[in-house]
Amino acid sequence: MTSLTLALDAMGGDHGPHVTVPAALRALKLHPSLNIILVGDKAQIDIHLQSAEAVLLSRLEILHTTEVVKMCDRPVHALRSRKNSSMRLAIELVRDDKAQACVSAGNTGALMAMAKVLLKTLPGIDRPALVTCLPTVTRKPVYLLDLGANISCDSETLFQFAVMGSVLCEAVEKTSRPKVALLNIGREEIKGNDQVQQAGQLLQHTDRLNYTGFIEGDEIYSGNVDVIVCDGFVGNITLKTSEGIAKLLVDRLKQGLTQGFFVRFLAKIIAPRIQAVLSQMNPDHYNGASLIGLRGIVVKSHGNADATAYLQAISLAVTEAQRRLPEMIKDRLESILLDINS
C-alpha cells in the first residue's frame, strides 16, 4: 500500500495508552507502510514503548499534550474548552492533511461534535452518521446506520445515510450494488412513520442504489441485506439491545451447562468450542464505528476495547483511508443527486 499516516487519540477510552499504544505497535507490524502519530501525554505513552522494536518506533511519532476530553464532558463544552485535548489534536491532524484518518475511543458526543466542526460535512450531506458492521447468519456483515449521531432524522437525511452506507459497504466489503433497506415495523408500504415512508419513496426513485424496501428487526442479522438505515435513536437502541440479549443467552447457557455432574463434565470439554462461537459474536470483533459523511476519516472505538479490539478499529481506519472513502461518498452522492434532479 502507499504510505499512510493515522492519528490516534492515545488517551481516549477506559484504558488510554495501556490499550492504544500496544494496539498501535501491532498495527505498525501488520501494515508495513503505516505511520502513526500518537496524540497524548508523552510520559504515559513512553511507558508502553520501552520494549518496542526500533523498526516500528521509526514509524511512530508522539504529539504531546496533557489535556484530555473527559467521558462526562458535554459535547459543546468539549468543543469550546478542550482546545488542546488529545482528541481534538488528532482530528486537527486529519483536517490539516498531516494524517489520512484518526481513531478515538473517547467520548462519542464530543468526537462527533469536534469532527463535524473541524472537518465539515461533504457537499450534499447535512449530517454525518455513525455506522458499524454486525455479524449475520450468512457470515457476510451488515452495515447499520445511524447509531446515535442523529437522534431524529427526516426522510432526506435517511436517504443520504442510505447513499453513504451503500458506498461504505462497497468500499470496505467490495460488495457490488449492496442491498440497502430501511428499518421499519413492517414490510408493507403503509407501515411506519412519515420519515421512513417518505425515505422509502425517495429511495425507490433512484436506480443508482440497490434499495430493497423495508426490513423488520428480526431480519437485521439474517444477512438478507447489506446496509440497514434508521435514525440514531432506533439504531442505538437496536445495537445495545442486541448486546443485552446476547449476554442473556450466554448467561442462560452457562447456567444450563453447569447443572448436574455429567453435563458439567461434558460441557467443560466442549467449552472452548462454545467459547469460540461466542467470541465470534463478541462486539469487539466488530469494533470500530465510522463517522461518515465528513471530509475526513474518523473511527470511533468502543470505550472499553482491549488492544485486539482497538487494532480492529485501526485497521478499519486504514481500509477507509486506502479506499479514500470520503471522496468515494462525495462522487457517488453527486452522481445520484444529478440522476434524481435530471
Add this chain to the structure above:
Amino acid sequence: MTSLTLALDAMGGDHGPHVTVPAALRALKLHPSLNIILVGDKAQIDIHLQSAEAVLLSRLEILHTTEVVKMCDRPVHALRSRKNSSMRLAIELVRDDKAQACVSAGNTGALMAMAKVLLKTLPGIDRPALVTCLPTVTRKPVYLLDLGANISCDSETLFQFAVMGSVLCEAVEKTSRPKVALLNIGREEIKGNDQVQQAGQLLQHTDRLNYTGFIEGDEIYSGNVDVIVCDGFVGNITLKTSEGIAKLLVDRLKQGLTQGFFVRFLAKIIAPRIQAVLSQMNPDHYNGASLIGLRGIVVKSHGNADATAYLQAISLAVTEAQRRLPEMIKDRLESILLDINS
C-alpha cells in the same frame, strides 16, 4: 377462582382451530372455573372437539360465524367490513359483558382498531398500548411497552404507558412498586429526544410510581427494572431485533458444535440441555401481548403460536380477568392524576 368466561377468536392466527381448540380444552382442564366461548366456524371447530371429555365440553360454547379477518386486511377495512368476523364477535362478547376477556392470534392492526372502537379507552388514557413480558438474567420478567400499537408517542402518552405498565406488572407478577424506566440512548438527563426527556420529567414528579430513570438497550434483559416504556416504533424493533440476534446465536452455536467428530459426539449428549435453555428463551414461552388501557381485556397471541404457546396467552387473559386489570389501571391512574394536579 370465581367463574370466568373467555371469548376466543378460534379462527385467528396461522393455524386457526387446529391450535386454538386444543389450547382451549387444555385451558378448561387447567382452570376448573373457566368457561370458554369459541367464536368461529362450527364445522371446523367441531373436528377438534370429537375426542374431548364431556366435563370440559360442558364449559365450552361455540358462537358460529364463517367470516374471518384476513392477515392482509387493513385495520380500517377490517373495522368497516368484517362486522361478523370471529375477531369482532369475540371483542363484542367482552363489550357486552358476556365474557371477561378475549384472546386472538389474528391480524394485530385489525385487533387493535376493533378493540379501541368497540371497548373504548379508560378515562385518562388516550391510546391503548401493546405490552408483553420478556425474560431477564435474574429470571424475573420485564414488561416492555408499547410494541407497535402507537408508532409515535408524545410525553403524556409515554407517561400513561408507564402507569399502565406498572399496574400490569403489579397485578400479574405481584411485584410491589415495580421499577419503571424509559428506554433511551443514554442514562444522562440530556440524552434522547424531547418526548423521552419530557416524559422523564413528568415521571419524576409523581411518587406513586417507582420511576428509576432512563435505561439503555443493553439493560433491557438485565432484570434491573420491571417495566420499560418506549414508543411503538422503538418497542417493535427492539422486540424483533431480540428475536433476530437470538436466532443468529443459536445458528452459530449449532454450527460450532457440529464441526469435528468428537465435539459433535459430545454435543449430541448435551444437546437436550442446550435445547432446554433455548426453549426457555423461546418467545412462545412468553406468548401473549396484552392490549391495555381499554375498558376490557384483550390478549394478542403470536400468529404462529402452537397450542402450548396459545395456552400461555389464554392463561394471561385469565390472570388479567381475575385481577380485574382495567379497573386497577383506572383507579391507579385516577389517584396519580389527582396527585399530580393537587
